[in-house]
Amino acid sequence: MNAKPPTSLDVARLAGVSQATVSYVLTDRPGTRISDETRARVREAADRLGYVPHAGARTLRTGRSGLVLMSMEDLPYGPLAVGALEGLDRELSRRGYTLVQYGARRLRGVPAARAWAELRPVAVVAGAGKLSRQAVDVLRSAGVRAVVAIGNRPSAVVPSVVLDHAGVGALAAGHLIDRGCRRLAAVVPTETGLREMGEHRLAGALQAAQARGVPVTRADLPFREDGAAALLDLWRSVDGVFAYNDDYAMLLMAVLRDAGVAVPGDLRVVGCDDLPLAALLRPRLTTVRLDVSMAPSLIVQRLEELMEAGDSAAPDRIDPWTATLVVRESS
Amino acid sequence: MNAKPPTSLDVARLAGVSQATVSYVLTDRPGTRISDETRARVREAADRLGYVPHAGARTLRTGRSGLVLMSMEDLPYGPLAVGALEGLDRELSRRGYTLVQYGARRLRGVPAARAWAELRPVAVVAGAGKLSRQAVDVLRSAGVRAVVAIGNRPSAVVPSVVLDHAGVGALAAGHLIDRGCRRLAAVVPTETGLREMGEHRLAGALQAAQARGVPVTRADLPFREDGAAALLDLWRSVDGVFAYNDDYAMLLMAVLRDAGVAVPGDLRVVGCDDLPLAALLRPRLTTVRLDVSMAPSLIVQRLEELMEAGDSAAPDRIDPWTATLVVRESS
DNA sequence: ACGCGATGGTTATACGTATAAGCAGTTGAT
DNA sequence: ATCAACTGCTTATACGTATAACCATCGCGT
Numbered sequence: 054m055n056a057k058p059p060t061s062l063d064v065a066r067l068a069g070v071s072q073a074t075v076s077y078v079l080t081d082r083p084g085t086r087i088s089d090e091t092r093a094r095v096r097e098a099a100d101r102l103g104y105v106p107h108a109g110a111r112t113l114r115t116g117r118s119g120l121v122l123m124s125m126e127d128l129p130y131g132p133l134a135v136g137a138l139e140g141l142d143r144e145l146s147r148r149g150y151t152l153v154q155y156g157a158r159r160l161r162g163v164p165a166a167r168a169w170a171e172l173r174p175v176a177v178v179a180g181a182g183k184l185s186r187q188a189v190d191v192l193r194s195a196g197v198r199a200v201v202a203i204g205n206r207p208s209a210v211v212p213s214v215v216l217d218h219a220g221v222g223a224l225a226a227g228h229l230i231d232r233g234c235r236r237l238a239a240v241v242p243t244e245t246g247l248r249e250m251g252e253h254r255l256a257g258a259l260q261a262a263q264a265r266g267v268p269v270t271r272a273d274l275p276f277r278e279d280g281a282a283a284l285l286d287l288w289r290s291v292d293g294v295f296a297y298n299d300d301y302a303m304l305l306m307a308v309l310r311d312a313g314v315a316v317p318g319d320l321r322v323v324g325c326d327d328l329p330l331a332a333l334l335r336p337r338l339t340t341v342r343l344d345v346s347m348a349p350s351l352i353v354q355r356l357e358e359l360m361e362a363g364d365s366a367a368p369d370r371i372d373p374w375t376a377t378l379v380v381r382e383s384s
Numbered sequence: 385m386n387a388k389p390p391t392s393l394d395v396a397r398l399a400g401v402s403q404a405t406v407s408y409v410l411t412d413r414p415g416t417r418i419s420d421e422t423r424a425r426v427r428e429a430a431d432r433l434g435y436v437p438h439a440g441a442r443t444l445r446t447g448r449s450g451l452v453l454m455s456m457e458d459l460p461y462g463p464l465a466v467g468a469l470e471g472l473d474r475e476l477s478r479r480g481y482t483l484v485q486y487g488a489r490r491l492r493g494v495p496a497a498r499a500w501a502e503l504r505p506v507a508v509v510a511g512a513g514k515l516s517r518q519a520v521d522v523l524r525s526a527g528v529r530a531v532v533a534i535g536n537r538p539s540a541v542v543p544s545v546v547l548d549h550a551g552v553g554a555l556a557a558g559h560l561i562d563r564g565c566r567r568l569a570a571v572v573p574t575e576t577g578l579r580e581m582g583e584h585r586l587a588g589a590l591q592a593a594q595a596r597g598v599p600v601t602r603a604d605l606p607f608r609e610d611g612a613a614a615l616l617d618l619w620r621s622v623d624g625v626f627a628y629n630d631d632y633a634m635l636l637m638a639v640l641r642d643a644g645v646a647v648p649g650d651l652r653v654v655g656c657d658d659l660p661l662a663a664l665l666r667p668r669l670t671t672v673r674l675d676v677s678m679a680p681s682l683i684v685q686r687l688e689e690l691m692e693a694g695d696s697a698a699p700d701r702i703d704p705w706t707a708t709l710v711v712r713e714s715s
Numbered sequence: 716a717c718g719c720g721a722t723g724g725t726t727a728t729a730c731g732t733a734t735a736a737g738c739a740g741t742t743g744a745t
Numbered sequence: 746a747t748c749a750a751c752t753g754c755t756t757a758t759a760c761g762t763a764t765a766a767c768c769a770t771c772g773c774g775t
Contacts, residue, residue: 073724076761076763103521107761109761329631417752
């Protein structure tokens with residue numbers, strides 16, 4: 054019942070050739086001279102036995118593994134992230150790499166890097182937050198040829214994919230000002246995972262508005278009705294608000310309706326993410342849509358450059374999404 | 385610059401011992417007799433060199449890998465799934481296993497199984513849909529000791545974690561009938577990824593209602609306003625509706641408000657998932673909350689049993705969540 | 716008849732680890 | 746004093762693969 058998995062040697066015996074020949078046939082490098090007849094025999098023997106190569110042994114022999122590790126923590130899971138992830142997987146597997154999501158939740162810094170290094174991946178993609186200088190050194194010395202960070206701001210130590218949240222804020226603020234708003238507010242969520250992105254969106258809004266002489270008030274907000282209701286004075290004192298994202302925009306609009314503040318009459322509201330639900334609101338929500346369809350190929354391209362070059366150039370950045378405004382009724 | 389990663393032999397040389405001793409020290413099995421002094425010397429040499437063991441080599445030697453593979457496709461990513469995933473990761477790593485999410489999007493059936501088998505995982509967790517008899521055989525013959533499926537219905541070939549969607553439907557329907565409803569409707573989404581779960585929730589509602597002599601009308605619905613609006617006659621002809629989930633409930637309530645149907649006066653509405661947004665609706669949405677906090681330990685426990693037993697018993701099932709009603713204003 | 720370049724393989728080896736088996740040196744019981 | 750049992754290591758080997766290096770056979774031009 055529990056026979057050991059067949060090896061290339063078993064295949065060789067069945068096909069009546071040497072183990073080396075099996076290896077040559079199955080890893081079909083250009084320039085190997087094995088007759089078509091033998092190739093066929095080997096192939097048939099292989100799937101007769103249900104032969105599956107042993108990735109560990111291959112890694113041991115060749116020194117590299119074809120594995121690309123990606124940290125699976127703190128991803129803001131949503132349609133956007135999942136779509137990008139699938140694209141990345143597709144793009145990498147097309148080129149012969151294997152994308153694997155690896156949870157290093159409990160581990161920070163060097164211990165996490167060690168755990169990753171055990172698998173001898175060829176490349177690592179991780180949140181910018183957890184890539185310290187030492188962690189990257191551990192990875193490098195374990196043979197990892199490319200490390201890229203993904204985050205809100207560029208990592209100091211490795212090339213980074215930077216999600217341009219400031220641009221989102223700027224786009225929203227610009228739109229509100231175009232609509233005639235002269236006193237803006239911008240929501241910054243107080244939730245741990247969201248706060249930092251909120252800061253960046255605020256910063257973008259601030260800069261865009263300042264350039265046109267419009268003040269922006271910052272509104273720190275937990276995702277709760279009473280929190281939003283407590284700031285009612287603020288909402289009444291401005292004429293446009295960028296709500297961080299659609300969820301917060303919906304929270305805000307529920308509170309505003311209860312308080313009798315008219316949207317967009319008294320206050321114009323812009324969200325972000327273009328959730329399906331955003332179009333169901335009354336008034337329908339104006340929002341910023343993020344398009345990440347280009348991200349996977351950009352990331353993979355950068356990874357391949359790094360794997361070629363080995364010791365990278367200075368850390369640089371890629372901007373993998375484009376933001377566009379979806380104007381509806383709330384602004 | 386690009387020196388090879390240090391091996392246990394390098395550590396041995398630095399510590400002045402043999403490679404075997406290093407191995408004995410670092411894989412600290414009970415019953416090995418190495419002096420404390422030597423242990424300390426080895427450990428110090430190891431982290432001086434930044435030694436990281438080579439997972440592939442270890443797998444090759446021992447025959448097993450400590451890797452637990454989980455398919456990352458068709459997960460309904462949301463707070464629920466992500467929470468369960470993190471729990472699973474934590475639970476497994478506590479016991480010395482490594483959870484890895486593996487994307488086999490493009491691969492179905494046997495080819496996918498082969499790709500998984502290359503990594504010689506000790507266990508595999510996958511969507512019930514993609515585990516054919518042959519695929520499981522491939523995994524088994526590659527030394528995988530435990531395979532479990534996750535899905536809406538039990539897999540025929542392996543033990544399964546079955547998410548009890550029928551129970552959700554029954555709970556919602558029962559509640560509506562308790563509230564006095566006598567003609568129910570249940571939404572089944574037409575989206576590919578959701579349809580099957582919708583069917584199961586419908587079936588549960590149907591059964592529960594039938595037992596109490598209440599008819600249930602099925603409403604196939606795409607997630608679009610015009611789709612929901614087209615069924616206005618249906619909504620007017622019933623007095624309670626289970627909307628599949630909170631998203632659909634919100635869609636429905638937007639349409640109902642536009643049409644002047646009073647909720648809960650004319651029609652009671654129940655959703656599912658307890659999204660934060662559900663409490664922001666007016667009227668506030670009654671919903672079914674799913675608690676998966678027990679799921680990770682249940683799954684891991686079952687996995688360990690299977691790994692002990694080797695050739696499993698008959699495929700059985702685990703029910704990893706509990707559903708409770710959160711009653712608000714919409715019902 | 717001879718060498719010579721293809722052609723189609725085979726033999727041998729190394730990758731890094733875990734562990735069985737062996738072997739000095741010490742201790743303790745008789 | 747002798748042997749057995751322990752302590753603390755070392756030596757040797759196997760896991761499955763890829764690939765360099767070697768070798769036999771053949772066709773062919775001179």
